Amino acid sequence: MTTHPILREREVQINDYEKVKSLFRKIRMPSESIEAWKSYRKSPALKKAGKDFPFGWVLESGNNIVGYLANIPMMYSYQGSEVFVAVARAYAVAPEYKGHGLKLALKFFKQQEVSALLNTTANEYSAAVFKYFKAKPVPQAHYNEALFLVFNSWQFLRAVFIKCKFPGSIASGTALFLAPLFKIITILKQKNTPSYLQDLFLKRVCIDNLVEELDKLWVTKREQRVFYTDRSVAMLQWRINIAPSLYHMYGAYLKGQFLGYILLKIEHVEHLKLKRCLIIDIFGDFKNDENLEVLISKLVREVQNLSVDTLEIIGFPQAIRKIVKRLLPFKRIIPTWPYFKFMTQDLKTVCQNSDFWYVSLIDGDSSL
């Protein structure tokens, strides 16, 4: 009968990095970089936390780390009030200790000083854990329905076949054979482009050159009755600087006036050999749906120049998704859904309303 040394639970320290990395290697999951760990410890959200904020917990057996759950500090805003949120991330437990994983979840749910707990990438497994601790799914419809456009038919089809467990050469060959037909389908679908609007521009911008405009936008938007993740310049810079080369920000302008921005992230899906572009955020006051439709169409053209295989959008309220659907995108179901738990009664009451939410990949740790 197997017996293990006594397990110890404690807060993670930065010098645990190598042992945590070994744990992830052991269970064949990608681990975070040390730079990411250091970035979490510099989050602007920490200005609201006590100096003892835990960045996660580990399960220790003898000299080994056999379990890990990261805890990332985030700031949200609702009607002008700041809401300090902890986000669960990177859960891992060695197979021989799999029964002990809930001890880490308990630490997460029992932490002090936070107003809300979030898991923005809850799969079937973590959703069950979150439900047990009385967290609820975000009531934003169709979050698990990703909408996407295909720019490189062959790469995309090959990725589909690889995902369907076709051997590499057969996946490539079948994709090559079907790509022309698929290309015709995508051209026909993308033929439906909106009318051109004079004086409406979308241009690549650098966040450091847009400080005044972004601050002004955030000061206005944060007063709304919507639970927004913090989009202050400091917070956006912090997020983008974790992997600056992967982010692209586009500013939207009407007659020279800044309306808002669209933030993209490039993701290399190594096992599928696919380079995809994710719409992380669409944020601003775009005046009307027609403007936003034209801006998204312009964005599609910009993204085609980035040599990516697909452009994908996940989340966002129905009003935005409706506009994206006019481009006749493909759909796929993703196995994750965001879960939340509020600690304060006022937020517990209002969060049941779907208008309260504006969840996309910029929320929580979805795109970190």
Added chain:
Amino acid sequence: MDMDVQEKVIQVLINIFQVSPDKISAVTTSDNVENWDSMNHINMILALEQEFGISYDEEQAVSMLSVGEIIEATKGKLGLQ
């Protein structure tokens, strides 16, 4: 009654972890059962709560990692100790 509790607990565990009865006894721990992961642990807690009409504290539920501990905690909740 004590025996009933033990038998019922073991029956719930057999169903949840899909193991043969000879693999579960009062000394069995999570380390010895292949399917005893966090998700099945939650399923086990929910099944036991339904079976006995009780509710475990979260801390208690998380730390019940052997059949003996589960039986003792369940008896405690039922006022049998």
